[in-house]
Amino acid sequence: MTTYLQETDSKMVFPFKKEAIYSLPIRPVDATTGSDVKPQYIPLPRESGLIKSAWVSIRQSENINTKDQARDLLLLIQDILSDLQQYGFNIGYLPKIYAFNIDDGSILLEWIFKDYRLGFTVEPNPQDSGWYLVTTEKLSNISASGYITKDNFRTDVLWLLNYIISHT
Amino acid sequence: MSYPNNCFRGIPNDTYIIEDGTAASFLFYFKDEDVRSDGWIEQSINWEDDDLSIKIILGQTKKNGEIQFKEGVAKLPRNEIDRLIKQPSVNGILSYERQPLVNNPYHGNLLLQSDTPKLTMKKIAAGLALVVSEIIPQESLSSHIGQA
Numbered sequence: 001m002t003t004y005l006q007e008t009d010s011k012m013v014f015p016f017k018k019e020a021i022y023s024l025p026i027r028p029v030d031a032t033t034g035s036d037v038k039p040q041y042i043p044l045p046r047e048s049g050l051i052k053s054a055w056v057s058i059r060q061s062e063n064i065n066t067k068d069q070a071r072d073l074l075l076l077i078q079d080i081l082s083d084l085q086q087y088g089f090n091i092g093y094l095p096k097i098y099a100f101n102i103d104d105g106s107i108l109l110e111w112i113f114k115d116y117r118l119g120f121t122v123e124p125n126p127q128d129s130g131w132y133l134v135t136t137e138k139l140s141n142i143s144a145s146g147y148i149t150k151d152n153f154r155t156d157v158l159w160l161l162n163y164i165i166s167h168t
Numbered sequence: 169m170s171y172p173n174n175c176f177r178g179i180p181n182d183t184y185i186i187e188d189g190t191a192a193s194f195l196f197y198f199k200d201e202d203v204r205s206d207g208w209i210e211q212s213i214n215w216e217d218d219d220l221s222i223k224i225i226l227g228q229t230k231k232n233g234e235i236q237f238k239e240g241v242a243k244l245p246r247n248e249i250d251r252l253i254k255q256p257s258v259n260g261i262l263s264y265e266r267q268p269l270v271n272n273p274y275h276g277n278l279l280l281q282s283d284t285p286k287l288t289m290k291k292i293a294a295g296l297a298l299v300v301s302e303i304i305p306q307e308s309l310s311s312h313i314g315q316a
Contacts, residue, residue, distance in 0.1 A: 098186065102194050110193060110294070112186060117294045119193060121287065132291035134298055143255045145291045 004087050013084065013162050050096050051078055054109060057099035061107055063124060070099065070107040070122040073148075076157055077109075084165075093168060111164060115139045118160055120148070131160060139167065169266060174216040175244050175276065176225050178237035179303070191242045191300045196293035198280040208263070211278040213244070215266065221274040226306060228272075240305040248299035249278070252292065262292055 006013050054074055061067040077097070085091055100108045110119040116135040123129045132145040146156065177195065179185065184195040198209040214225040228236045246264075253262050261281040269275045278296070280289060 100183075100192060100194060102197070104197070104199075108194060108290070112190060115298075117193065117298050119290070119294055121290050123286065128286055130287040132287065132294055134291060134295040136298060137251060141251065141255060143252075143257050143291060143295060145257075145287050147287065 004084060004089070006089060013089065013158065013165060050081065050091070050094055052096070054097045054099035057101060058107060061101045063105050063107075065126075066105060066107050066122050066124055069126060069129060070109060073109060073120055073122060073157075074099070076154060077161070080154070080158055080161060084161075089165070091165075094164065113164075113168070116142070116163075116167065118164060131156070133160065133163060171246055171264070171266070172216050173246055174301070175213040175246065175249075175264075176216060176222060176241040176304075177211075177213050177244060177278075177300075178225055178228065178241050179239035180236065181238050185239055185303065189303055191297045191303065193290070193294040193297040195242060196278070196296040198278075198284075198289050198293070200282070203282045207282050208277075208279040209282050210267075211280070213264070213276050213278055214241075214272070214274045215276050216243075217274055222304065224272055224274060226304075226308070235306065238306055240303060240308065242297075242300045243302040243304060244296065245299065245301050248301075249296070252295050252299070255295075257288070258292060258295075261288070 004013050051074060058067060058070045058074060061070065074097070081091055081094075095111065095113070098108075098110050098112060100110070102108055105124045107122040108119060109122070110117060115138050116133065118131070118133050120131045121129060127147070130145055130147040133142055134144075135142040148156070179191070179195060184192045186192055196211065198211055200209065202211065203209045214221050216222065222241065225241055226235075226237065230236050249262075249264060252258055261284050263279040264276060265279060266276045280292065284292075
């Protein structure tokens with residue numbers, strides 16, 4: 001499992017490949033049982049409000065290729081969010097992810113906020129699949145996009161989720 | 169050529185509206201089948217020159233007589249479209265025009281260069297959906313008629 005640390009001021013989340021070593025115990029103690037909470041046994045369920053409706057929409061897609069791609073992407077997002085939750089990062093305030101089956105054969109996964117949108121477009125040709133981040137003038141007029149590549153997939157998604165965490 | 173402060177984009181059905189009342193990004197997707205011989209892809213809008221513009225677009229019907237925009241219209245401020253056009257990654261590939269029709273003098277188009285990569289098109293569409301200032305439902309047509 002990847003370890004994550006969060007910077008206090010910017011709230012940016014950074015992955016650590018090695019297990020972090022703490023000089024003081026920081027894991028919460030369950031006062032009732034007298035033992036430590038074991039966060040690795042509390043994953044983010046597929047039925048959680050954050051991703052449930054996206055799962056339902058993806059299952060309704062008729063294109064097997066895009067359905068598989070979208071499923072893998074949502075699994076990755078779920079995995080990262082689950083890790084963050086287990087390490088105590090508060091993600092309960094995040095709105096749900098939407099998934100739309102588009103008539104051009106693609107699937108759009110999108111996080112929609114008042115001043116920005118983060119989208120992942122899953123195309124019938126995987127080489128056309130990518131992400132975008134667009135913001136209003138209030139958040140500096142960002143208009144960014146990139147293609148999804150297997151090598152940097154997890155790093156790119158974490159970087160994008162960082163933007164959501166630090167702006168929500 | 170002068171343009172008013174806002175334009176309207178018709179919403180065909182409720183799949184284009186998110187449950188909190190915001191516009192879905194794919195409402196503004198440009199389609200290759202709408203490409204013109206001059207290299208632009210059109211996306212129909214109505215310019216809000218006066219109060220009659222919204223009555224015309226809300227009252228628009230298909231060939232079979234059904235209301236075309238069952239969910240109403242999305243209102244887009246022109247200054248926000250201009251802001252998008254000026255972004256370095258967008259400049260030159262997004263534009264707009266007037267294109268009056270016989271039965272609709274307010275008609276116009278959002279325009280996108282036809283060689284724009286698909287991902288860029290979808291990013292621009294999301295940028296347009298983000299700046300929709302208001303969703304005006306189809307039911308409001310009766311109140312607009314009442315104000316005539």
